[in-house]
Amino acid sequence: MDLKIKKLSDIPVIKEAVTPQGGCSTSGCGSANDPTPELPQAIREKIQDHPCYSEEAHHHFARMHVAVAPACNIQCHYCNRKYDCANESRPGVVSEVLKPHQAVKKALAVAASIPEMTVVGIAGPGDGLANPTRTFQTFRGIREQADDIKLCLSTNGMALPEHVEELAALGVDHITITINSIDPEVGARIHPWVIWNKKRVFGVEGARLLIQQQQKGLEMLVERGVLVKVNSVMIPGINDEHLKEVSRVVxxxxxxxxxIMPLISEPEHGTYFGLNGQRGPTQAELTALRDACGTDMKMMRHCRQCRADAVGRLGEDRGAEFTADRIDELEVDYPAARERRDQVQAAIRESMGAKRLASTARAPVASATGKAASRPVLMAVATQGGGVINQHFGHAREFLVYRASPEGVRFEGHRRADLYCSGPDECGDREQVMASTLRSLEDCEVLLCSRIGIEPWSTLEAAGITPNPNHAMEPIEDAILAVYREMMESGQLAPVEEGSNSLMAEVS
Incomplete structure (x- = not known):
């Protein structure tokens, strides 16, 4: 294998703009709500019910990861697969590793119990392609018994080229590659060694091998029409600026x-970075990098950095309902459950389509002075899913954050939160929980929820965050636009100069 890659310029890059699966080039492709180019129709149709690939779908559809791949073929300074906590959402974390037949049975059981589940992925706890026998046995078993379920794989890419043909043959057409660098000098600071030909290769030489394999695998998948998403971990001071070049190349x-995901580096997880004081990015740094990379490539902003055994919609985890001992006792009649799944998913797609039509039919609303608001506002939302505001503040373990501006609404990401209420008559350490929530939402001006108590309301308001329970059960974006208009009309937002070309948020 040619190992002459030494720097960025040595990596071959396709000279012409690539338009994967019938895509569009940078020019003339975008949306009012998001400066990122809009995805081509062919891709949107392919990911419309994939919660990990579609921001819209993640409100409605569920996914599951089956943990069948314990071994890994590279070492990452941000990973420690020995750590497990039932409440921890972090890649590589699992409570139990399954055998392929157990994973297949679990997939069928979850699909029968959670009819909105559309995707089964293998994401560890090691690397699926470092465990090819277990991975492909699992995929084949699911494909044979439930051909309506999408198959998905997350991989570091080290062993990807040798398995591309089998993945494509099995219909695994959604693959994520974690690529943290395309410069071996940078890569060596993140991945101290890789396994190549059954031997460890250290430092820059190992990083060079990893980069070469990742790039080759990416090219092979695209040639075969497989959708490829690239994950990157943002590590301040190591690869943060470099990820702009990674984005351009991929x-x-x-x-x-x-x-682009934030580094998780709490010391208690026992990772090299965590134990050596490497910090993760601030929310502002993460947003700025995503915006810088997103001018001509679709950015994923709804990632939850899920466990390798996650079950349910993004932001929830129902894995405890489907442990191996419970699955072994079940008799799953999947063909009988298939009809219900088809009905439920058809209804979800119809509802999503109706919401999209309603959105395009909205008429623009101007302020009483004819001027539009001049600055964006971040708003946090408590939701249990379904794309509506349907969660009590005290029951939220995370908040979705949206950016409202004269151009419309854009989803920015999620913020984790400690549970304020642990039962109907009992709450946790309120001061500690609220302090954590205020840190998480410090850049937000509004919090939308279905209900909220007087005490947290007062605390949030004193911190400059206005609670608003007046839009319970309304679609999230409609409510945000309505609140933004109210802020504009009340004079809370500074107006722009006369004659500005503003596309004011649209409301029904």
């Missing part, structure tokens, strides 16, 4: 989406 080679 887009040129045909990846359709880039997911």
């Amino acid at each position: 887009k040129a080679k045909g990846a359709f989406m880039h997911n």
